[in-house]
Amino acid sequence: MENKNFVNGFQSWMRTYFETVSYITHIDNGNNPIINERYKKEGYEGVYRLAEEITDEFESINKDKNWKIDEHFEEIQLFLLLKFKVK
Numbered sequence: 001m002e003n004k005n006f007v008n009g010f011q012s013w014m015r016t017y018f019e020t021v022s023y024i025t026h027i028d029n030g031n032n033p034i035i036n037e038r039y040k041k042e043g044y045e046g047v048y049r050l051a052e053e054i055t056d057e058f059e060s061i062n063k064d065k066n067w068k069i070d071e072h073f074e075e076i077q078l079f080l081l082l083k084f085k086v087k
Contacts, residue, residue: 007063012072017055019076023084024051032084054083 006013024035024047038046058079067075 007059008065013055013059015069015072016058016076017051019073020051020055020058020080023077023080033086034084054080 004013035047035050038050042049058076061079062075
C-alpha cells in the first residue's frame, strides 16, 4: 500500500476498505467461492489483497463522487453484493 493514490481521499478509501473487509469476514459469506478460492490459493495474504483490490476498484469507479455517508455505505453494499454474487 506504499505510495497508494487515494482517488477520493484517504477517508473515503478507508470507509470502503472497512466495509469490504466486514463483508468478506461476515459469517454468511464464509462459503463464497470467490473468497474461498483466493484463500486456498494465497492464504490470508491473498484475502487481504482481494479486499484492497475491490476497494481500489470501487473507489476508481466512483471517482469524484460527493455523497453522504449513508449513500456511500449503500453504494458499497450494492457493489459488494454484485461483486461476490455466485453465478
